[in-house]
């Protein structure tokens with residue numbers, strides 16, 4: 001246990017052979033190479049990206065916060081880490097800081113730059129929109145049209161779960177497109193508890209904290225439409241304010257998804273887009289964002305305004321691996337630790353929907369864990385195993 005707070009130690013990036021270290025040493029070089037291929041960046045930006053990569057592999061953290069609208073928040077974040085080797089940073093903190101510095105390198109917040117506001121990951125996200133996998137997903141969606149609404153909601157909950165497999169950062173050198181995709185093994189499935197919470201009386205909103213753009217946000221939007229159809233009064237969809245972790249969804253990405261749904265020759269997809277636009281227009285679906293989501297903080301450090309909203313919601317659905325890491329603090333938990341215990345501090349009922357893509361796991365039955373570790377040793381990081389976990 002970590003002495004300071006009685007919690008296990010935070011996962012670091014220093015251990016040779018660890019997954020977290022491979023994210024920096026194996027994935028990030030590919031990620032930077034992809035950016036340099038996708039954009040005709042000028043020499044200054046190219047150099048900044050390469051310097052950032054080198055610094056993150058064996059340099060130290062500078063004291064100056066990156067300039068931009070969130071500089072004050074980052075100054076506070078940097079205080080304990082300035083001057084330290086990157087190698088000594090907690091994994092979650094280091095990754096969030098890497099993505100923030102990446103935005104700085106591509107002049108995303110620079111008012112005097114023509115590159116201001118250009119999402120460095122837009123080409124990668126956009127390529128998902130009319131890809132064969134998306135068309136297949138939407139065919140599967142169309143096939144649900146005649147299903148009973150409650151049954152459809154259940155199917156769409158699982159679609160939203162597996163949509164998380166399609167994360168692009170993860171694609172850099174793990175699953176190749178089309179490979180290993182499909183509903184794999186759901187290690188924990190609390191979907192009945194999700195349904196009970198959704199069907200509880202009352203008009204409080206359901207909050208969906210989004211993860212990735214492309215196929216995942218498409219599945220999330222289909223789920224949200226189904227929530228609105230089956231009695232949920234209002235849904236808030238919480239998005240990133242700025243590009244983050246390659247494929248994380250922003251408001252811009254939601255609009256691009258609605259346009260893509262309209263342009264695909266699939267009638268149920270088109271009518272889904274129409275209903276979603278109407279829901280946004282009437283306020284039943286509210287698109288939201290908050291600076292918290294692009295900081296390295298965990299959900300234990302929720303700002304008061306978000307904590308109040310979460311406490312008042314009927315259910316908060318946290319999508320994806322990164323939200324799972326923030327919920328659990330990205331710590332070295334014993335995987336048998338009950339989810340209820342780990343998430344006990346959360347201000348209201350919470351459901352985590354995640355395909356496992358980092359070493360972390362909690363709430364796993366010990367017998368099942370032994371079986372998984374024996375049969376599929378990489379189940380925690382391969383994206384082939386998933387969980388729906390609920391704390392009421």
Ligand SMILES: O=P(O)(O)OC[C@H]1O[C@](O)(CO)[C@@H](O)[C@@H]1O
Nearest residue numbers: 023167169170320321322357358
């Ligand atoms: O898109 P998700 O499900 O949040 O997953 C992002 C995952 O990708 C990684 O950034 C690694 O590439 C993990 O650290 C992280 O957990």
